Amino acid sequence: MPPVHNVIIIGSGPAGLTAALYSARANLQPLLIEGLEAGGQLMLTTMVENYPGFRDGIMGPELMADMRAQAERFGTTIVQGNVTAVDVCASPISVRTADAEYVTRTLILATGASARLLGLPSERTLMGRGVSTCATCDGYFFRGHDIAVVGGGDSAMEEAIFLTKFASKVTVIHRRDVLRASKIMQDKARANAKIAWLLDSEVDEIRDGGRGEVTAIVVRNNKTAEKTEVPVAGVFVAIGHTPNTALVRGQLEMNSNGYIITHDGSKTSVPGVFACGDVQDHIYRQAITAAGSGCMAAIDAEHYLENIPEHLASVPSQLGIRN
Amino acid sequence: MMAGDKAQTATDKVQTFTDGNFDETVLKSGGPVLVDFWAEWCGPCKRIAPMIDALAGEYNGKITIGKLNVDENPSVAFKYQVKGIPTLLLFKDGQVVESVVGVAQKDYLKSVIDKHI
Numbered sequence: 306m307p308p309v310h311n312v313i314i315i316g317s318g319p320a321g322l323t324a325a326l327y328s329a330r331a332n333l334q335p336l337l338i339e340g341l342e343a344g345g346q347l348m349l350t351t352m353v354e355n356y357p358g359f360r361d362g363i364m365g366p367e368l369m370a371d372m373r374a375q376a377e378r379f380g381t382t383i384v385q386g387n388v389t390a391v392d393v394c395a396s397p398i399s400v401r402t403a404d405a406e407y408v409t410r411t412l413i414l415a416t417g418a419s420a421r422l423l424g425l426p427s428e429r430t431l432m433g434r435g436v437s438t439c440a441t442c443d444g445y446f447f448r449g450h451d452i453a454v455v456g457g458g459d460s461a462m463e464e465a466i467f468l469t470k471f472a473s474k475v476t477v478i479h480r481r482d483v484l485r486a487s488k489i490m491q492d493k494a495r496a497n498a499k500i501a502w503l504l505d506s507e508v509d510e511i512r513d514g515g516r517g518e519v520t521a522i523v524v525r526n527n528k529t530a531e532k533t534e535v536p537v538a539g540v541f542v543a544i545g546h547t548p549n550t551a552l553v554r555g556q557l558e559m560n561s562n563g564y565i566i567t568h569d570g571s572k573t574s575v576p577g578v579f580a581c582g583d584v585q586d587h588i589y590r591q592a593i594t595a596a597g598s599g600c601m602a603a604i605d606a607e608h609y610l611e612n613i614p615e616h617l618a619s620v621p622s623q624l625g626i627r628n
Numbered sequence: 629m630m631a632g633d634k635a636q637t638a639t640d641k642v643q644t645f646t647d648g649n650f651d652e653t654v655l656k657s658g659g660p661v662l663v664d665f666w667a668e669w670c671g672p673c674k675r676i677a678p679m680i681d682a683l684a685g686e687y688n689g690k691i692t693i694g695k696l697n698v699d700e701n702p703s704v705a706f707k708y709q710v711k712g713i714p715t716l717l718l719f720k721d722g723q724v725v726e727s728v729v730g731v732a733q734k735d736y737l738k739s740v741i742d743k744h745i
Contacts, residue, residue, distance in 0.1 A: 442669070447711075
């Protein structure tokens with residue numbers, strides 16, 4: 306059997322890296338597997354203005370690079386790669402990637418959430434051909450064009466504002482007449498003359514799948530059912546996220562939307578398995594709350610290891626548990 | 629994990645493509661060429677960079693692998709209608725034979741490449 310780790314953390318956003326920082330400082334020598342979307346959602350943002358301590362703001366990718374370096378400084382081992390299977394009922398818990406298998410006494414799930422898509426037939430074929438979920442990546446390609454942003458939350462507002470740097474006009478499409486975004490973001494967006502609004506509206510179709518490029522969207526008004534064709538060269542989808550819980554489906558208690566249910570801090574339905582960040586939070590979803598819950602998961606894992614049931618503690622240790 | 633070490637030794641096997649050398653190095657290449665369209669501001673592009681390095685090592689001698697910075701080389705990106713990055717295009721005999729948009733898993737990319745060698 307491979308060496309038994311004290312703590313394995315899956316995910317490398319603010320939750321995972323904070324869990325790594327705290328468990329490393331508790332001498333647990335954590336192993337962190339970063340996942341396909343290394344660095345998490347902040348890697349796709351620009352300026353983060355609401356992370357305390359950075360009074361002039363900090364760029365999302367820069368914040369993540371710093372968190373990562375801080376976790377490594379105290380002895381976190383970071384592994385590139387994506388976890389393909391987890392068995393939380395095994396003792397010790399097993400975690401597999403494409404290249405290796407690991408075993409561990411405790412597992413911290415910080416797999417976050419990924420961007421949701423509209424689910425339209427042409428959406429996938431036109432991904433990278435005018436459809437995008439990353440304004441910071443792809444805004445550049447739409448210099449001087451009209452584009453659309455779908456969504457009414459903070460991310461949608463941020464993308465719309467960012468995209469006005471490139472596009473001649475940005476139309477925000479939201480299915481309700483009230484935006485979900487915070488007031489400060491709404492005000493910023495509404496004050497921007499390049500942003501137009503199509504509220505109470507949904508995207509019915511993205512054209513033109515046959516030509517392999519975005520030429521227009523068909524928008525349906527939810528109140529009148531009237532359809533309008535809006536010529537655009539790009540569509541940026543910012544309609545929220547779905548939790549990345551496929552790995553543990555059927556193994557841990559989840560709510561109807563697939564979020565892991567936690568109790569008494571970061572505990573899941575299986576002892577020794579903890580969850581933090583967006584994978585267990587559909588309400589707050591902030592970098593700071595993710596980091597805070599990562600800290601909780603590390604402390605919960607440390608307490609669990611201190612009081613580990615005897616039959617599990619007898620598994621030979623690679624690193625030793627701090628006394 | 630040795631992925632980091634592997635990536636380091638493979639970095640010199642990743643070519644740099646430009647608007648200037650694209651015809652010569654990609655379109656007129658004797659074998660298949662994988663082109664990674666990327667830019668400095670693109671987080672997901674940075675995520676896949678170590679994987680591109682590793683693939684360049686693993687496929688050394690079988691296919692050519694290289695990167696094209698879309699910011700510095702807009703003509704090629706425009707010609708192939710790249711409007712989202714990362715985009716990976718596999719060229720064979722001057723034609724695009726495969727296109728992968730977004731962050732892909734290494735195993736998937738290998739299966740795509742293996743179809744053409």
